[in-house]
Amino acid sequence: ATFDLVIRNAHIATATDIFDADIGIRDGRIEALAQRLPPGREEIDAAGRWVLPGGVDAHCHLAQPTDDGSVFADDFFTGTRSAACGGTTTVMPFALQKKGATLEESVANYHAVSDGEACIDYAFHLIVADPTPDVVERELPQLIERGYTSLKLYMTYDDLKLDDRQILDVLSIARREGGMTMIHAENTDCIAWLTERMLAKGLSAPKFHGLSRPVVVEREATHRAISLGEFLDTPVLIVHVSSEEATAQIRDAQSRGLSVYGETCPQYLFLTAADLDQPGHEGAKCICSPPPRDASSQQAIWDGLSNGTFQVFSSDHAPFRYNDPKGKQIGGSDGNFTHVPNGIPGIETRLPLLFSEGVMTGRIDINRFVSVTSTEPAKIYGLYPRKGTICIGADADLVIWNTDIDMTIRNDRLHHNVDYTPYEGRHLRAWPAITVCRGVTVYQDGEFTGSKGFGEYQRCDRPTPAKPKPQFGRPTPWLDVL
Ligand code: URP
Ligand code: ZN
Ligand code: ZN
Ligand code: ZN
Numbered sequence: 001a002t003f004d005l006v007i008r009n010a011h012i013a014t015a016t017d018i019f020d021a022d023i024g025i026r027d028g029r030i031e032a033l034a035q036r037l038p039p040g041r042e043e044i045d046a047a048g049r050w051v052l053p054g055g056v057d058a059h060c061h062l063a064q065p066t067d068d069g070s071v072f073a074d075d076f077f078t079g080t081r082s083a084a085c086g087g088t089t090t091v092m093p094f095a096l097q098k099k100g101a102t103l104e105e106s107v108a109n110y111h112a113v114s115d116g117e118a119c120i121d122y123a124f125h126l127i128v129a130d131p132t133p134d135v136v137e138r139e140l141p142q143l144i145e146r147g148y149t150s151l152k153l154y155m156t157y158d159d160l161k162l163d164d165r166q167i168l169d170v171l172s173i174a175r176r177e178g179g180m181t182m183i184h185a186e187n188t189d190c191i192a193w194l195t196e197r198m199l200a201k202g203l204s205a206p207k208f209h210g211l212s213r214p215v216v217v218e219r220e221a222t223h224r225a226i227s228l229g230e231f232l233d234t235p236v237l238i239v240h241v242s243s244e245e246a247t248a249q250i251r252d253a254q255s256r257g258l259s260v261y262g263e264t265c266p267q268y269l270f271l272t273a274a275d276l277d278q279p280g281h282e283g284a285k286c287i288c289s290p291p292p293r294d295a296s297s298q299q300a301i302w303d304g305l306s307n308g309t310f311q312v313f314s315s316d317h318a319p320f321r322y323n324d325p326k327g328k329q330i331g332g333s334d335g336n337f338t339h340v341p342n343g344i345p346g347i348e349t350r351l352p353l354l355f356s357e358g359v360m361t362g363r364i365d366i367n368r369f370v371s372v373t374s375t376e377p378a379k380i381y382g383l384y385p386r387k388g389t390i391c392i393g394a395d396a397d398l399v400i401w402n403t404d405i406d407m408t409i410r411n412d413r414l415h416h417n418v419d420y421t422p423y424e425g426r427h428l429r430a431w432p433a434i435t436v437c438r439g440v441t442v443y444q445d446g447e448f449t450g451s452k453g454f455g456e457y458q459r460c461d462r463p464t465p466a467k468p469k470p471q472f473g474r475p476t477p478w479l480d481v482l
Contacts, residue, residue: 003031005439006040007398010051013366014389015375023051025396028438033392044434044441046400052370053389054089054120054397054437055351058377059182059239059263059314061343062093063113067159070341071326073319073417076117077452079347082416083317084120084442084450086348087432089397090378090387090458091120094152096127099159103128103139107148111457118455119448120437121397123383125182126151128170129160136169141177147459149382149466150180152239155221156188156289167228172482175234178462180380182237182263185221185246186213186290195338206283209337210273210291218290219245226253226260233468233479235259237380240316242268242290244300251309259469261380263312266346266353267292268301271422284328284340286422288318305372306364311380313372315350318343319418345418349409353423355401355430382460395438402433415448 003024010023012033024032024040062079064072074082076093083091095110097103103126110124126143128135128151140151151174153167154160162170167183174181195212198204203211222238226249229236241247241264253260271292276283286292304310320341321327331339346353351373358364364372370389378388386395407428411421435443442450 001026003037003040005042005044005396006037007044007046007051007400009048010046011048012051012390013370014053015367015371018366023390023398025439028396030390030392030394030396033390044400049433050366050401050403052399052401053374054399054435055087056090056092056374056377056383056387057083057088057315057317057347057350058092058312058381059265060091060093060317060347061319062091064094064096065098066341068330068341069326070320070330073321073327074317076114076122077119078415078417079317079319080119080122080455081448081450082348082414084435084437085415085448087351087399087435088347089120089435089437090383091122091347092125092381093122094127095124097129099130101130103135103143107143114457116453119442119450119452120455121387121458122455123381123458123460124148127160128153131162131166131170136173140170140173144177144179144462149178149460149462150182152182152184154184155225156184156186156191161188164224164228168232171228171232171234174466175232175468178466180235180237180463180466182239183225184240185218185225185238187217187221190217199338204336204338206281206287206335206337206340207273207277209287209340210276212337213289213291215243215245215293218243219249222246222249226250226258229260230258233476235261235466235468237261237263237312239263240265240290241301241304241310243293243297247300247304247309251304254309257469259465261312261465262304262310263314264301264304264310265314265316266350267316267344267422269298269357270353270426272298275422281329281333281335284337285322285420286344287337287340287342288316288344289342302363305358306368310372311376313350313354314377315346316343317345317347319345319416321418322420324419344422345416348414348416349421349423352428352431356428360403360429380463380465382463383458387458396436397438398436399432400434401430403430405429405431407431
């Protein structure tokens with residue numbers, strides 16, 4: 001039968017290989033990889049350009065409920081449209097459990113806001129904020145069985161934080177049921193204690209957000225999260241790592257043979273504390289947690305990406321509008337950082353920034369780029385090999401890259417619903433020419449060409465990397481009594 005689409009002369013990279021081929025696509029899947037395939041109903045000439053697996057953005061926040069009246073600026077339509085225009089074909093936002101709610105209703109509500117809205121494929125992580133016995137013992141195993149196989153736990157934020165004992169309750173179920181646990185690692189008491197004293201001294205400007213959560217706060221919580229995972233012989237993935245010291249904790253755990261994974265994000269490569277030091281309220285645009293650090297931290301994060309400490313490079317797109325009383329100015333425009341919703345937009349710029357500043361400068365190679373932006377996230381969250389690679393049988397999620405451009409990031413050319421980008425004015429040398437999701441062109445030459453509702457919900461398998469590893473030579477007698 002004829003292919004629906006043939007992409008000719010593709011210069012393909014996967015996480016491990018580089019080869020030239022035509023890509024034959026039928027019914028949304030890759031059916032053939034070969035030289036000189038027969039004609040398709042539609043044809044795209046990639047003309048020797050890089051053709052890479054579509055991005056899997058395994059950490060972004062879309063249409064997420066809040067507690068303070070602030071509103072996430074992107075819903076499933078605008079968020080996935082923006083993602084598609086930056087070369088991402090699968091996103092994984094969070095179905096958040098509010099305190100007092102069941103996980104079941106949280107998931108149902110999240111399906112209700114996403115059904116028929118997304119332009120590219122999507123899967124959910126769970127956020128467990130209220131691990132009651134019923135949630136942990138009954139709901140969580142059922143949801144993991146039904147394909148919600150990853151969950152995020154917070155060690156900070158008043159409405160979300162769990163104490164160590166609660167984390168253990170959840171980790172022990174994740175262990176038994178084969179789920180992957182993501183942890184936001186910052187020491188909440190240190191932050192609260194210090195913030196109180198800073199405010200008493202009038203240190204409330206946006207630039208002080210960073211001072212209120214120093215590296216030691218991240219390093220300690222990272223160490224503790226890893227230790228809790230080690231204690232229960234359960235994999236943990238530390239999300240949005242910002243600092244050299246937290247990176248070193250992860251590296252050390254990995255070198256001891258533990259199943260510890262790490263994620264980092266563009267803001268830790270491209271922003272520093274100086275970006276929060278702007279006049280008035282402006283610095284609020286770059287408030288996120290953990291906060292951007294300094295130039296040597298940026299270097300450590302680059303090193304962690306290239307040496308394999310980080311498996312996942314996500315956007316942590318957490319979009320709040322700046323000139324908006326439901327966004328960064330919910331507490332007014334007086335520059336008090338404690339009222340500012342945390343988060344930075346970046347779902348569209350994630351891949352072009354890393355391609356330009358990582359691949360084209362030689363900091364990481366093309367295989368590593370594919371690995372951290374697509375393959376490893378797909379594996380770690382149970383979407384591989386349907387997502388995350390170019391192989392026969394995989395979904396035809398592909399990006400044809402344009403790497404001889406010279407462009408400047410301008411917010412008015414982005415497709416999110418945020419009124420700023422922290423990367424305004426930054427220079428880029430690569431951007432997708434075409435994004436293809438399940439065989440359909442969703443972005444081409446600066447224009448969104450997809451459609452609302454095309455994106456399909458993806459049920460996740462139990463991830464292979466979530467399987468506990470044997471604790472080589474390390475006796476763990478306490479595990480036998482569980
Ligand atoms: O500041 C951030 N990162 N906001 C988004 C929520 C989170 O903790 O990932
Ligand atoms: Zn977080
Ligand atoms: Zn996040
Ligand atoms: Zn240039």
